[in-house]
Amino acid sequence: MIEVIEALSDVTAPLPIAETNTNIYGAQLTRRGFLKTGGTLVVGFSLVRSGVANAEAPADTPIRAFDAALVGSWIEIRPDNTVSFRTGKSDFGQGTVYTAYRQIVAEELDISFESITTVFTADTDTTPEGGGTFDLLGRGTPNIRKAAAYARQALMQLASEKLGVPKEQLTVENGVVSVTVENGIVPNAGKSIKYGDLVKGQNLKLTIPVVGELTSIFGLNVTGNPPMKPVSSYKVVGKSFKNSIIPTKVTGKELWVTNVKLPGMLHARVIHPATLGSTLISAGKVDKQKYPNAQVVVKGNLVAVVSPSEWEAIEVASQVAEQTKWSEWKSLPPQAKLYDHLRNESDWKSATVSKGRKNIGDTAAALQSAAKTLTATYAMPYLKHAPIGPTMALADYRPDGTVTVHGHTQNAQALRGQIAMMLGTTVDKVVIKTYPGAGHYGRSNGGNAGAEDEAVILSKELGKPVRVQWMRNDDMQWSTQSPAAYADVKIGLDANNRISSYQIEHYMPAGQDDRLIGAVLAGLPTMPAPSEKGGILNNTANGPSDPWMYDAVPNLTELCYGTYQVGQKASPLAIGLRDHTMRTPGQFQQNYPREIAINDAAALAESDPIQFRLDHAKDQRMMNTLRRLREEHGWESRPSPSPKAAASGSAPIRGQGVSVMLRSNTYWACACQIAVTPDTGAIKVERMTIVSDPGIVINPEQLKRQVEGGAVMGVSIALHEEVAFNESGVTSENWYSYPILTMNEIPDIKVVLIHNPEAGIYGQGSEAPNALASPAIAAAIFDATGKHVRKLPFRPEYVKQMLKI
Amino acid sequence: MLTITVNGQKRQVSSPEGTPLLYVLRNELDVNSPQFGCGMAQCGSCSILLDGKEVRSCITPAVMASGKEITTIEGLPDRWAKQKHLSPAQAANTLHPVQEAWIEQQTPLCGICQSGMMIKATELLESNPNPSVEQIKDVFTNSAPSPHLCRCGSYIAIIDAVRFASTLMAKGGAQ
Ligand code: FES
Numbered sequence A: 001m002i003e004v005i006e007a008l009s010d011v012t013a014p015l016p017i018a019e020t021n022t023n024i025y026g027a028q029l030t031r032r033g034f035l036k037t038g039g040t041l042v043v044g045f046s047l048v049r050s051g052v053a054n055a056e057a058p059a060d061t062p063i064r065a066f067d068a069a070l071v072g073s074w075i076e077i078r079p080d081n082t083v084s085f086r087t088g089k090s091d092f093g094q095g096t097v098y099t100a101y102r103q104i105v106a107e108e109l110d111i112s113f114e115s116i117t118t119v120f121t122a123d124t125d126t127t128p129e130g131g132g133t134f135d136l137l138g139r140g141t142p143n144i145r146k147a148a149a150y151a152r153q154a155l156m157q158l159a160s161e162k163l164g165v166p167k168e169q170l171t172v173e174n175g176v177v178s179v180t181v182e183n184g185i186v187p188n189a190g191k192s193i194k195y196g197d198l199v200k201g202q203n204l205k206l207t208i209p210v211v212g213e214l215t216s217i218f219g220l221n222v223t224g225n226p227p228m229k230p231v232s233s234y235k236v237v238g239k240s241f242k243n244s245i246i247p248t249k250v251t252g253k254e255l256w257v258t259n260v261k262l263p264g265m266l267h268a269r270v271i272h273p274a275t276l277g278s279t280l281i282s283a284g285k286v287d288k289q290k291y292p293n294a295q296v297v298v299k300g301n302l303v304a305v306v307s308p309s310e311w312e313a314i315e316v317a318s319q320v321a322e323q324t325k326w327s328e329w330k331s332l333p334p335q336a337k338l339y340d341h342l343r344n345e346s347d348w349k350s351a352t353v354s355k356g357r358k359n360i361g362d363t364a365a366a367l368q369s370a371a372k373t374l375t376a377t378y379a380m381p382y383l384k385h386a387p388i389g390p391t392m393a394l395a396d397y398r399p400d401g402t403v404t405v406h407g408h409t410q411n412a413q414a415l416r417g418q419i420a421m422m423l424g425t426t427v428d429k430v431v432i433k434t435y436p437g438a439g440h441y442g443r444s445n446g447g448n449a450g451a452e453d454e455a456v457i458l459s460k461e462l463g464k465p466v467r468v469q470w471m472r473n474d475d476m477q478w479s480t481q482s483p484a485a486y487a488d489v490k491i492g493l494d495a496n497n498r499i500s501s502y503q504i505e506h507y508m509p510a511g512q513d514d515r516l517i518g519a520v521l522a523g524l525p526t527m528p529a530p531s532e533k534g535g536i537l538n539n540t541a542n543g544p545s546d547p548w549m550y551d552a553v554p555n556l557t558e559l560c561y562g563t564y565q566v567g568q569k570a571s572p573l574a575i576g577l578r579d580h581t582m583r584t585p586g587q588f589q590q591n592y593p594r595e596i597a598i599n600d601a602a603a604l605a606e607s608d609p610i611q612f613r614l615d616h617a618k619d620q621r622m623m624n625t626l627r628r629l630r631e632e633h634g635w636e637s638r639p640s641p642s643p644k645a646a647a648s649g650s651a652p653i654r655g656q657g658v659s660v661m662l663r664s665n666t667y668w669a670c671a672c673q674i675a676v677t678p679d680t681g682a683i684k685v686e687r688m689t690i691v692s693d694p695g696i697v698i699n700p701e702q703l704k705r706q707v708e709g710g711a712v713m714g715v716s717i718a719l720h721e722e723v724a725f726n727e728s729g730v731t732s733e734n735w736y737s738y739p740i741l742t743m744n745e746i747p748d749i750k751v752v753l754i755h756n757p758e759a760g761i762y763g764q765g766s767e768a769p770n771a772l773a774s775p776a777i778a779a780a781i782f783d784a785t786g787k788h789v790r791k792l793p794f795r796p797e798y799v800k801q802m803l804k805i
Numbered sequence B: 001m002l003t004i005t006v007n008g009q010k011r012q013v014s015s016p017e018g019t020p021l022l023y024v025l026r027n028e029l030d031v032n033s034p035q036f037g038c039g040m041a042q043c044g045s046c047s048i049l050l051d052g053k054e055v056r057s058c059i060t061p062a063v064m065a066s067g068k069e070i071t072t073i074e075g076l077p078d079r080w081a082k083q084k085h086l087s088p089a090q091a092a093n094t095l096h097p098v099q100e101a102w103i104e105q106q107t108p109l110c111g112i113c114q115s116g117m118m119i120k121a122t123e124l125l126e127s128n129p130n131p132s133v134e135q136i137k138d139v140f141t142n143s144a145p146s147p148h149l150c151r152c153g154s155y156i157a158i159i160d161a162v163r164f165a166s167t168l169m170a171k172g173g174a175q
């Protein structure tokens, strides 16, 4: 065990009393005599170098040396009974760190929500943990929950010593430990002590076991099995506490990342290459007469304009961009040929082919003997994360080789590792500060959102703090995107109209490219482009991401094929259409074809699509969720298409559709009602019902808002979204060429949360509604018209065209 | 030198007259709530009130505000206090009903668009104190120069908050 936590700064030197250690469920409670003032219980961590972590983490990494001095603790309990906690996760609008995390900590410690007065998030120098801001509820046991559970046990140990009774005779309420009088007389019965008094004047430290790699995408994980509070006695979890960061955001008091300023700071605009494969021929010049303070900076293929004035930087950058010459490059497939290119011109062989986790039986043989068969291809375009605020970062590189980045990232520690790699330095030289900023839905969960490394490079070149703000078109054209994909499906039905054979082949280019784009342009080190030899973050393999839900199907084959990113191999910079996880990464690309295919199979079987799903499912939670959906939505139980279906005419026709998903222990079902006007192809999503069983609902109001948001983004994806590109690069450059849903297009959305404490776990994945909309809408279009739409998005031209078939 | 009233205070502006207000407010006057979203009047994240009318600060040159009055969300409490003739003591603890409603309804997700959304809501409620859901949708979608965009999908929460703000205003504010 390597101890990481040192005493807190406000702790004065202990009197020379011998140190004592107590083992608490695998954690170490250390007491080092008494303090004159203060006192705190600090829950810190030590790295257990074992298992997988051991192989990758030599015992003496520079990370540790740095963290030992600066990374504080998970939880701090102070003499005044207030508590603070620290998490490496950041907030992107989920509110989890300010609501669910506070509730979980309050619950495990039996303190009030309000007594948690400080939450530290995401800065590399003030938080432990690391890891991307995903899986926030840690598949039921987030780090912070275990840390709190250990802390509680330590407090009980202290209380039991102080009150002179065994721990079993103690109860806690609101941070007050009392001696219970259950079986007859107990010494000290009725006595109580506050948490604050237990730590007052003490020099206490609780060291808990942790495994993992701080700067990896997954960060550190608290291990061991401290006893946790039974769900049946929850008081704080389950209530709709308000998100504590909202008041500053609505009063103009928030320190957004965009508002951070440093003395002497320069504003930069980067002039990105003309194409995704261009190299620089010559950079334009600044008209120094007119703009004496502006300057062009060139490093390799990275060209930028800086000025003390932001508006000047913008104006000059557009002039310099006009004169800057780039080599030509036209090696992307034309957009109209994307799916041909993927199918016929891509290498699907070099990457490992993954199989579904529930593959069973012999699908080929079962298909041969099927009574009815269905063969179809489903396709999804590239999608943009499209944050409302384009990526922005401010870097301050110092002569001593240290750098501080002020940014907005979902994985500060990973970004820190990447910046250190780019600079050829150690991570102890890099600090990442994270502030609230525009949600970008997974784009930075591997570290960078786009502008951070460019800011570092420019700050180092200029010896001043540099703020890089991408313009709208930079963010649309030079950021990563959610990869396009297609799937081939073959389904066989038996004589009873049940699925006897289901085979699906998923094809998707590498979905995560965390290379620093500024480093690539400037010719500096960064991680390699995705390949079949890459690690977890840059491999071309495609894995199974969408859990199979139809366990009664006797023969199942799911295969996942991956390949290089489109254009990557043809670009001199290995930059093609760079991809990155978004919301339900990979799962959307697999759930969409599967769920439409199930609807198509139900139609072939002339069955009601909800009943058809129930007939093929075995998982009770899934089935309950679907049954609840049927009631709550006012679903008409009948096969599709609707008896009123029509594929022509100027009158809107209604249709209904359904989809389901299991994501991170949460069961989701979605039904929608749409109206389609056949003559125009226009779709109006009128109504949508989403039922969710996440197990334990931590905060109903926050979850409902998350679900609504996801559903709106889902309808946006279904109706509008598709990245446009030509042979040189992305041509979607603003909100007109990449439209998203507007307010008057939203459906009425009903969110139904099933609180299911028996599940005993906090489910998560509130981004699932994002994925649910598309297959449900496709099914509803079929219900209304009797015609299949299988390629996203369902824009009017495409719908009209499909209705004519 | 231009003189612009910002959130009730007269401010001298030394940026060149053609500089869009967004940069003047954020970089010269340290009024940071309007956010850069697109710089081309397509999203509404930079919206401010100019003499009570919502404009996009990213494309509005500073000179257009000369002698006029700008309100951003920092100035909403004062704007409300003035409209309601609140005493300084009352005003000190008051938020604008739009802000109260945005908190009560837990409207922001990431929140980057919400300053512009609240500005639009304030403009709407000052001319139509009791807008219907359809009117709210219409105003946030169809007023020039572009729809107000939220990528996090908070539109429902915005509608809920505008409706809630309307009831608060009818009662004379939150109390
Ligand atoms: S930033 Fe002004 S409208 Fe988008």
Ligand code: FES
Residues within 6 Å of the ligand: A093, A388, A438, A439, B108, B109, B110, B111, B112, B113, B114, B149, B150, B151, B152, B153, B154
């Ligand atoms: S709340 Fe995130 S963009 Fe609107």
